[in-house]
Amino acid sequence: MRLADKVAIVTGGASGMGAATALIFAREGAKVVVADQLAAEGEQVVGRIKDAQGVARFQPLDVTNEKAWEQAVAATLAAYGRIDVLINNAGISGSDPNLLSREVWDKVMTVNATGCFLGMRHVIPEMQKAKRGAVVNISSISGLSGQTFVHMAYNASKAAVWMMTKSAAVQFAKDGIRVNSVHPGLMPPMRTSKLTADPTIRAKMLEAVPMGRDGRVEEVAYASLFLASDEASYVTGTELVVDGGYLAM
Numbered sequence: 001m002r003l004a005d006k007v008a009i010v011t012g013g014a015s016g017m018g019a020a021t022a023l024i025f026a027r028e029g030a031k032v033v034v035a036d037q038l039a040a041e042g043e044q045v046v047g048r049i050k051d052a053q054g055v056a057r058f059q060p061l062d063v064t065n066e067k068a069w070e071q072a073v074a075a076t077l078a079a080y081g082r083i084d085v086l087i088n089n090a091g092i093s094g095s096d097p098n099l100l101s102r103e104v105w106d107k108v109m110t111v112n113a114t115g116c117f118l119g120m121r122h123v124i125p126e127m128q129k130a131k132r133g134a135v136v137n138i139s140s141i142s143g144l145s146g147q148t149f150v151h152m153a154y155n156a157s158k159a160a161v162w163m164m165t166k167s168a169a170v171q172f173a174k175d176g177i178r179v180n181s182v183h184p185g186l187m188p189p190m191r192t193s194k195l196t197a198d199p200t201i202r203a204k205m206l207e208a209v210p211m212g213r214d215g216r217v218e219e220v221a222y223a224s225l226f227l228a229s230d231e232a233s234y235v236t237g238t239e240l241v242v243d244g245g246y247l248a249m
């Protein structure tokens, strides 16, 4: 098993790519902390993991809340004794028709960029003590290019995730910690998607994908699995794009 005996926190683990990541990580031997604001959905993911003889627990977490992070780290250590892997996956969409809204800017930057930073701020000290760890930050193709119908806050927040990944990688390599980013392309709509959930807009977006289809949540989870595992022991500070060729066009 590719994550045998590792303890992994997956933020946004109640839905979409986070849920797929939690399920696959558990199947690969990890003890998984499904951390999310959505308790019922998160408990459901934990239930599916346990039904498959895996080990998991749900942790209520708002990634923007320092206290909640302190509690999540403490609860994980109390339950499993260590934290080997952090997947900073929780996020909200920026596909809002009001492209110059200050409110959207503040909210998207706080959840997507600050939330990712806070994950590293609270988990990296534990990894430093253990002298090992792998962090995977979920960015997006939107962190590497602009888009016509996505609020620039989403692009900026995902570019921040991309770049803070590189900062953390160079700053904490000496502590045995690897930090990488994954950049999904056109995936199933997020719970918070507006414009990008519209079938007409999605059809237009698909025209820009050389593979001609959107991605499956598992296809992103497998990229995180590689980066979280010891197979990636010499990989840090880099980005893995999972986009059906979108950015290559």
Ligand SMILES: NC(=O)c1ccc[n+]([C@@H]2O[C@H](COP(=O)([O-])OP(=O)(O)OC[C@H]3O[C@@H](n4cnc5c(N)ncnc54)[C@H](O)[C@@H]3O)[C@@H](O)[C@H]2O)c1
Binding pocket: 011, 012, 013, 014, 015, 016, 017, 018, 035, 036, 037, 038, 061, 062, 063, 064, 089, 090, 091, 092, 093, 111, 115, 138, 139, 140, 141, 183, 184, 185, 186, 187, 188, 189, 190, 191, 192
């Ligand atoms: N769906 C896409 O097209 C796409 C493409 C590229 C990147 N991404 C990124 O992938 C990640 C996962 O997205 P998804 O498609 O699975 O979306 P999703 O909406 O299905 O899942 C996001 C999860 O994050 C959780 N979340 C949101 N705000 C939170 C907060 N403050 N604290 C804790 N949890 C919070 C939600 O409750 C939800 O469970 C996000 O970071 C997203 O930006 C998505």
